[in-house]
Amino acid sequence: MSLLLLGAALFLILNVGAGLLRVVRGPTPADRMVAAQLFGTSGVAILLLLAEASGEGSLRDVALIFALLAVVISVSFVKRGWIRAEGSSDGEADHAD
Amino acid sequence: MTALGLLLDASVVLLLVALATRLLLTRHLFEAIVLFVSYGLTLSLAWVRLGAPNIALAEAALGAGVTGALFLNTYQRLAERIGDGAKSPLLEDDGSQDPPSWFKGLLGGGVILLGLGAGWALIGAGRRPAFLPHEIAARLPETGVQNPVTGVLLNFRGYDTLLEIAVLVAAMAGVWSLDRGSRRFGRARGEPDEDPVLHALTRFAVPVTVVTAVYLTWVGSTEPGGAFQAGSLLAGAGVLLTVAGILPPPTAASRPVRAMVAGGMAGFVLAGIAVLPLTGQFLHYPEGWAYPMILGIEALLTVSIAVVLVELFVDVPAVPEPDPALESIDPSGDPLGRALRGGEDS
Numbered sequence: 001m002s003l004l005l006l007g008a009a010l011f012l013i014l015n016v017g018a019g020l021l022r023v024v025r026g027p028t029p030a031d032r033m034v035a036a037q038l039f040g041t042s043g044v045a046i047l048l049l050l051a052e053a054s055g056e057g058s059l060r061d062v063a064l065i066f067a068l069l070a071v072v073i074s075v076s077f078v079k080r081g082w083i084r085a086e087g088s089s090d091g092e093a094d095h096a097d
Numbered sequence: 098m099t100a101l102g103l104l105l106d107a108s109v110v111l112l113l114v115a116l117a118t119r120l121l122l123t124r125h126l127f128e129a130i131v132l133f134v135s136y137g138l139t140l141s142l143a144w145v146r147l148g149a150p151n152i153a154l155a156e157a158a159l160g161a162g163v164t165g166a167l168f169l170n171t172y173q174r175l176a177e178r179i180g181d182g183a184k185s186p187l188l189e190d191d192g193s194q195d196p197p198s199w200f201k202g203l204l205g206g207g208v209i210l211l212g213l214g215a216g217w218a219l220i221g222a223g224r225r226p227a228f229l230p231h232e233i234a235a236r237l238p239e240t241g242v243q244n245p246v247t248g249v250l251l252n253f254r255g256y257d258t259l260l261e262i263a264v265l266v267a268a269m270a271g272v273w274s275l276d277r278g279s280r281r282f283g284r285a286r287g288e289p290d291e292d293p294v295l296h297a298l299t300r301f302a303v304p305v306t307v308v309t310a311v312y313l314t315w316v317g318s319t320e321p322g323g324a325f326q327a328g329s330l331l332a333g334a335g336v337l338l339t340v341a342g343i344l345p346p347p348t349a350a351s352r353p354v355r356a357m358v359a360g361g362m363a364g365f366v367l368a369g370i371a372v373l374p375l376t377g378q379f380l381h382y383p384e385g386w387a388y389p390m391i392l393g394i395e396a397l398l399t400v401s402i403a404v405v406l407v408e409l410f411v412d413v414p415a416v417p418e419p420d421p422a423l424e425s426i427d428p429s430g431d432p433l434g435r436a437l438r439g440g441e442d443s
């Protein structure tokens with residue numbers, strides 16, 4: 001059983017490695033960011049598999065943190081990091097340049 | 098089974114090395130930020146494999162999550178200042194300011210030699226018998242908590258944690274002193290809420306995040322968890338609320354905000370002083386009181402850390418206008434403002 005779990009975790013790690021290619025190639029910030037989100041979601045899955053395999057319940061808490069902070073990262077990217085790619089229009093008002 | 102475990106560990110290590118190499122070599126700032134977040138997540142997996150879930154939690158929450166969001170925020174600030182589509186070495190280095198290659202080779206070779214030497218020394222030094230884990234395990238019942246990491250951080254070495262929160266409060270004071278009153282975050286006054294997706298997401302994610310933060314503070318006394326991890330989660334909830342425009346950005350002008358920033362450190366110091374007449378030692382909790390005091394301090398710390406982190410995210414100092422008063426006092430003053438204004442012209 002834990003052979004299967006570790007095997008699945010290994011497969012997911014290799015997947016994350018493939019995602020690294022997308023981070024490096026881009027070309028747009030969104031491509032890179034989605035690849036980083038893949039790191040997050042795969043990380044959650046890997047942690048849950050490891051928690052099951054090792055019987056260490058606190059790994060599920062780590063997975064919970066991965067999942068919750070991935071939301072914060074994506075939102076701060078969409079609201080703060082994506083504007084440049086789309087043409088800056090948002091929130092320029094209070095710069096009295 | 099063990100072979101598979103080894104293979105898993107080897108993949109994590111390879112991934113870490115690949116991420117770190119690319120992170121150091123890339124000339125593209127945004128890519129570097131994404132790689133930094135990915136590196137943090139992978140490092141967290143490595144800590145898990147090393148059997149250190151406490152550090153894995155901290156790395157995921159602070160290293161990858163909060164720092165990643167702060168970097169994204171900073172990137173956006175820079176990109177906005179530099180302007181659309183404009184090239185800037187701040188965002189993408191064209192290599193024109195590189196040192197000569199012989200110098201880079203010398204530096205790189207030296208660092209690699211240093212690394213190899215350190216590795217060789219570590220292997221050569223042999224294994225020292227670890228005595229601290231036994232000492233801590235033997236005296237853990239006196240700490241009032243069952244998680245050895247919390248026991249060390251808040252009882253045996255409580256002053257270390259006290260100084261850590263002092264660093265955060267000092268950082269906050271620094272950011273506030275740069276603040277020139279302009280704040281541009283979330284929804285402007287009167288602007289309609291035109292982002293139903295973000296609103297719905299916030300309504301779903303914030304309660305879950307807050308509950309998890311409370312849980313992590315609570316569980317810190319028996320299992321991996323604690324104030325810094327919980328505080329960064331709570332900060333995540335605060336950032337979501339501010340970005341969605343539900344919560345006004347906290348400011349230094351608000352007394353509750355200042356009270357919450359100072360609360361963790363103040364509570365810690367007061368608790369340390371309050372036990373003085375009973376035990377005669379700063380932060381030496383009297384018997385039977387260790388658990389409630391630690392939990393109370395952790396709760397205060399969680400709130401303080403969360404507010405400081407939200408402030409660091411939200412309260413980006415505005416790029417200052419030229420200030421004649423400042424220039425007349427010190428002509429070389431305000432180098433940051435000048436650099437940012439200069440970046441605009443190019």
